[in-house]
Amino acid sequence: MGFKDKFKSFFEFDEYEEVEEATHSERPHSEERAVQQSKQNKDNIVSLSSVQNDAKMVLCEPTEYDETQNMADYLKKRQSIVVNLQRLDTQTGRRVVDFLSGTVYALNGNIQKLGQQTFLCTPEHVNISGNITELFDEEEQFRR
Structure with a gap:
């Protein structure tokens, strides 16, 4: 098998040639196969409007640990x-x-500390750039 044949088989050009070369009696069978493959290819298409609708930010201020599962569902x-832990004691906040x-780890997301008791949790498709906690550390050192 030459490079041209490998290239054709990789991009499935062979199947389109078979349809063109088929005799008139074989065409309905070949056309059915091509229609089935086009339906399979359509399943891989993702609508951009659905991705845009999913981009929401939820603000959470839990008062007890039991609310954590609802945040994970988001x-x-x-x-x-964005989770504000000011209404929780220190040990429950750590939990x-x-x-x-x-x-976040299981979902390949990211968690970042925004403030002393404020955290940003994002799923996989959201990228975070910069680091706010460094700014807080610099301000605290400057005040001392």
């Missing part, structure tokens, strides 16, 4: 969340961050 729906960190 991440599973591919929505970003919430641990749970959300595991959820």
